[in-house]
Amino acid sequence: MSAAPDSQMPANQMSANWGFTFAQDYWIDAWQRTILTLDTLRQRGNTYLERTRSDAPHVLGFPFELVVDGRTLPRPVNYMLVRIVAPDGTTIDPSKPPFVVVDPRAGHGPGIGGMKHDSEIGVALASGHPCYFVGFLPEPVPGQTIEDVCTAEAHFLEVIARLHPDADGKPVTVGNCQAGWQIMMTAAIRPELFGPILLAGSPLSYWAGVRGANPMRYIGGTLGGTWLTALSGDLGHGIFDGANLVANFESLNPANTYWQKPYNLYANVDGEAHRFLDFETWWGSPVLLNANEMQWIADNLFVGNKLTSGEIHTSDGRRVDLRNIRSPIIVLCSHGDNITPPQQALGWITDLYKEDTEIVTNGQTIVYTLHQSIGHLGIFVSGKVATREHAELASCMEMIDLLPPGLYEAVISEVDGETANSELIHGKYLFRLEARSLGDIRALGGNDAEDDQRFATVARVSEINHGLYATFARPTVTVAAGAQSADMARQMHPNRMRFAMFSDRNPAMAPIEALAESVRADRKPVAADNPLLALEQMASSMITTWWESYRVARDAMTEAAFVTTYGSPWLQAMVGLAAPNGSTRPHRRIERDLAREAMAAHAEAELETRFEVGGLPAAVARAVIHVRQPQGSVDERGFRVLQALRKLQPANRRLGAGEVKALFRNQYLLLRLDEGRAVAAIPHLLPDDEALRRTGWQAIRDVLLASGPLPEEGQRRLRHIAELFGESPSDA
Known part of the structure; x- marks a missing residue:
């Protein structure tokens, strides 16, 4: 007897066949996504190994010419000044002031400020400005210091000024993240060299923040100060591994680090692989710092918070006073930035000035703009931010340079049909500057006197612990830690191993490339309404929620432990910070000049x-x-x-x-x-x-x-x- 047509098939048999089909479709797709994900990780690993063999790895997306090699300077450093070659069809106006983009040396390699067409470099070129880039090599020059780097950056600006004698203004300098505070130090020492200074996600006031939102500022206290930084440098035979800084950044968002980022690649591997590889090329290439450089940063900035209080001096005794800066200072920050929250990006203003009139009297022009949601990296990586905030700032930089002294907020709004004289507006956004007061900065939140006392206690405890380590432990550590063991420890760092282990160097990965090619030739994506795919996505959401719950609980416990420990009157008295009447000491403020x-x-x-x-x-x-x-x-x-x-x-x-x-x-x-x-x-x-x-x-x-x-x-x-x-x- 012949089989019944499908329309006459019993319901239970149809259900079984359909169930087998959707399960089969899902598992075929899951298998293929697994192979393609492994192949993407294989490519990432190979790129990592290739970059470790390169003398000057970078992710710049624009051609460039070397102008100054910092290793040839009287005080040699591993920094380089290059001129960006404008793409075909881009017209550069020699009368416009040149832009100088300085990338952060905060664990990662250089180039993030110009990785994409829609980037800080891209928008500066599109506005007709000559453009330069300051990057660095993966290994420091032995003995170089933070002051040496500042001296080199000042020399770079002198060279740029000589190359552009017809420019209608001094160079505009863009400092991303770590590069921001370094540029500000240089500008405080050599203010005559600078035009407008743009700080993108740059921390300057390291103790600032709000309760329950900015856990990174507590790290120094939870580690007992900077003695662990000293230990890491000694174990590294005089070298501090930037991979440790990358690991610190990643620990802030464990849900993204341990689940969302890899799952997003797996779930969307057909369209996500290219973007993932581009970002990981930069993220996965840690650079090195001299141990004394990292120790200086940790002691004076992260824990000491000495920049805005004027406690940093050059080797010849000059005080690094941010009030010396004569150029407009533009601060780009975001409420969504958990590495440099607005309080750390803007708190230096209230550290330096008590009254609005002091800003005017000192002749400083300060402009800030607050994004509502973009994360730290998005401030100088996101194409959306580049085509809006950075593009508007670049096109209106000369306008900012004309502003009289004072505090302003840059407000960027879309142009609509009711906007008057829209033909005078550059692009599709209107750039407006509104006068603000110190009260607007204080309204963002910040520390009270008790919080400042706690952080000051951390700084004092750090000095004590560092001194104890240097006296009793360092002699033994430095004898035991040799160059070979230090290099081996760096190669075994988890942030490097996770890249190398998926490369072609691993024999287990040998069949992956051929399998991936086979999968791409016969790719069968699962239907979007497949119930097993829905279960997978539900499980992913649950895992993300669990990691987020862990982060919230961890951060809350960290903050509670910090507040309790360093708020202890006993501890504050032991380190000499309790006022005689039992009150807290006044907020540290820069001395009168x-x-x-x-x-x-x-x-x-x-x-x-x-x-x-x-x-x-x-x-x-x-x-x-x-x-x-x-x-x-x-x-x-x-x-x-x-x-x-x-x-x-x-x-x-x-x-x-x-x-x-x-x-x-x-x-x-x-x-x-x-x-x-x-x-x-x-x-x-x-x-x-x-x-x-x-x-x-x-x-x-x-x-x-x-x-x-x-x-x-x-x-x-x-x-x-x-x-x-x-x-x-x-x-x-």
């Missing part, structure tokens, strides 16, 4: 003589600032008009970028000193030539109205300015 205060007083006295000095350019700048001041904001549209007006001037009469910056700064300070007197003096600045006065008035209107209609107070001020220029108030 009498020379700077004298210079500020002299500058203010000189301002008194300049109310009626400067002619028409001063009158125009003063009027623009006066009318805009109540709004507390400015956007790129007015600056575009100002640029266009400046370019209309004959070249021999056109003010240079430095002169324009000084002009706006001085007019702002005059208005701040005595606004009524400054405005009343405007007629004394105007020329007798009526045509010139009208040209100046038209420039004021064009700049101020480029951003759309003024608010009522702005309109009132503009009408008053019209009268001072001899124009009808109705023209305003």
